[in-house]
Amino acid sequence: MKNLGSVSRWAGALVLSAGLAALTAACSSTSSGSSAASTSAGTSSSSITVAVAYPSPPKALLAQFTQQTGIKVTWVNIGWDDLQTKIAAAAAANTYFADAADVDWSKVGEYQKTGWFYPLNTYFNVASLKSDMPQLNTFVSDNELMGMPFDSSFLVTTVNTKDFAKAGITTMPTTLAGFTAALKKVGTANGMASPLDIHFATAEGLSTCWYQMTAAFGGQVLTAQDAPAFTSPSSPGYQAMAWMINAYKSGLVPKAAINESDYQGFTTEMARNRVAAEMCDYSGSVASIYNVPSTSSVVNDTEYIPTPGATGVGQNVANPDGIGIPKTAKNVAGAVKFITWFTNTENQATWAGLKGANNVVSTFPLPARLSSFTLMGNIAQAGQLSSILQAHAQAPFPNGAPPWYVQFSASVQTNIHEAAAGQETVQQAVNAIAAQVNQLKSSG
Amino acid sequence: MSAARRGRVLPYLLLSPLVVFIGALSFVPTADTAVEAFFRVMPLDPPNRFIGLGNFRALFANPTITISWVNTAAYVVIGVTASVVLGTAIAVALKQRFRLRGVVLALVILPWALPAVVEAVIWSWIYNPTVGVMNSALHSAHVIGGYHVWLGLDRWLTILLIEIVQIWQITPLSAIIILAALQSIPLDLYEAARVDGAGPVQAFLRISLPMIRPALAVCTVEALVLSLNIFDQVYILNGIAPLGSSVMLQTYVTTFENLNFGGGYALSLLVTLATAVLSLAALALIYRRPEAA
């Protein structure tokens, strides 16, 4: 066919223009705004999407919120590690993700620097809330409140008192050495080859566990200038890591823990009575995991104990969860109403067990407000936890979470996991993490 | 428009949706990958700038990435060999017609038809170190002394077990293709061999194997592409740990967790090139049209 005809020219032009459009779209670094997006989850002013790494509150109570405010809530529950990736990816792509989203204590520095979340100072008064919310400061960076805490999660040691009683131990040791010796007796008495669980999967839970063990050894992993504080073998961070790795290698911890994440460890090992103690448990596990009859074999047998430390009772690292408003939110007013509702005194106590097991938020640790504790009395061991909270809670870092926390934590998880799996020594792990910290600090 | 004019327009009309789709959503993005692999593209650190081989240098200085390439090579070798050999074995076993063969075939294809992610979740439960059925069965059969941790400790065991999950999924593909090829071999060739005194193994090696070379080539290439790009199974069974990581997993981590798009482009480009080169090599080596008898 000699003559191409105009149609083939049209076809060519069609491809070319489609290609150019796609190329331009791909290369442009500005977004066309969120108005063109059409999601099938509500975009009207009477609905919001909440994305948190938590199971949702009971439907009946959410319905009450809808009744009071006219706002329908779509709750999205994603695993923590996935959620952080999604928030970052959505923010980077300038896409609508949710109206209210998870603000972890570790992200506060990052979100303040990148500007992905709205500062909430105009909606919530920091000065007046501080006395009722001991963890509020964790969410303030450069005087901007990046999220409202909605729990008082902290790391805590949990034991199965029944298993310990079988070994004749009724007073809990307060030192690590004493605790290890006790565990060995408990293991023998209960037929457990490995009576302690520490979760070593390459996930955020491993990093927080290291911070907690470092607190047990009386220190923190970074200095006030965000420099490594764990490089010397006599430093708390180094000793803590060595202790953890040794616990795994010596068989005190089950071999299966190498790939278990925090909750997998709690539900598979502790709740099924395969171990007798957890060293990096989260406050709230007793009420929300171990005392749930359908999935636990240790109902009413577990208890929190003060952290066994190097020389005596140690500290507990606080890792509270918060909720904030991404800049790509569509219904900011609705999100503010929701956050206010979700963090008010009565509801905080309800999520933790004030109104019975049917109204809890599954795995919810502790209310963020001291006034909620007053309401609860000793329901769900609130009394015991609040005394630990007030006396021993400690922030993981002296200077708050640095903006490069994500890469830091990734290095920590990977290296500690590899050291436990025998692929590198503790010294090599420490060196690798320190090198990463220095590189992150210098590149800003 | 005259009928003749319409005739000349028609093919392009029929093809235009295809061309738009493939052009805009396959060719242009591939070209984009090839180009932007040489740029520093980081949403947290704009603007994009040309850095030549910088991304590639950074990638190969990263030990995790190097580990993932070696792992992926292992995935490919194990995956291609096992799935093609197993597929051939299954095809030979099912070559003879028997009454319920249709049903058996339908069941054999089932693993191929299901989502890899769901299969990986099921297998992770099978491999569970504390209560999984693999531990239970091997222990009951006295093959192992106690329950083992299968994934995450030993690198090669982890790779093998993850690849088994992929092999489970892709073998049916080879089985079906090779079965079809076997069934198109004229039976008088086998008759002649039998008359000459050849046993079944001889018949297979001398007659079947050469005649199914084109099919073997196709299966090899399909298994190659799938194992080179393994992601779902690694993501579920290995998470983001370096131990059993694959190149595709690293591409995902680099791009969407570290938000280093330039690095992701560079890795994608390398994988694409590796796929193209290896596929063509496999085709050249294995594919050979059977000579007319």
Place this chain on the structure above:
Amino acid sequence: MAAAQEERTARAVTRMAAGPAGRALSRKPARLLGRVVAIVIILLWSLFPLYWALNTSLTTLSGADSIPAHYFPSPLVSTSYRAVFGIGGAGNGISGEFGRSLLNSVIESGVAMIVTVVIAVLAAYAFARLQFRFKRTIFVSVLATLLLPAYATLIPLYRIMASLSLVNTYLAVVLVYVSGFLPLAIWILYNYFNTIPPELEEAAFVDGATPMKALLRVVIPVAMPGIAAAAIISFLLGWAQFLFPLILTTNLATQPVTVIVAALNQQRIVPFTLLMACGVIAAAVPGVLALALNRYLIQGITAGSVK
């Protein structure tokens, strides 16, 4: 019509080919036993993991994580399935999530299947029946993308969709799926059209039909098996997608069932029994379709590989 005739011929050939030699072989008892054993092993290998998921989903957590494992559900309960479907108010709140993701999978795979097949039928017809310039170039280029790993386009496609604000929309997912499935669908249909004798269309032309009418009235009805093959394969490929929806969808509005099952695997407190129930349901849809339509599936897979 011609296709059915072809099939009958093929079946006859196979029957003949099974011939005296074949029948004689299968009479030897040792051989027979060997083959039965082989088939049992093949079936065990193919089906055990699926059986295991079903087994775990039909019992309580204590029944499922026992040492040693129980090969039959004991006790036999349906609590996990009731939880998934939200019956009786049970279930960790996942019933809404899971149900929505099933709907998303159906929509995304279904729409992608329809669009793919329509475009592929038109294109394959052009390649098989019409002569035009650049035919060979376009054909080879389209097929070459079969060798391209889909992931070569992963990041650019994400950025394109992000810049068009299409992240987390059905449209983005469907567009990406269609572009990925078209080459294979065209290959299947092209080979299928080539097995249809041109006399059929020539008869229609003689009657005065245009090529388009011939396509619609004559070719397509005859090509239904091939179209079914392309359709079922496209649907299954869509249902199985994970990495693309992982990055293109951000919440339940559009997340398909594969992404949700992976998320449940990571999540707080989802017992294995519930997880397996979700897995069984997520696998049941493609599984039932694959079983029911397995003949077309096999046709699609073998299309052109025996050439």
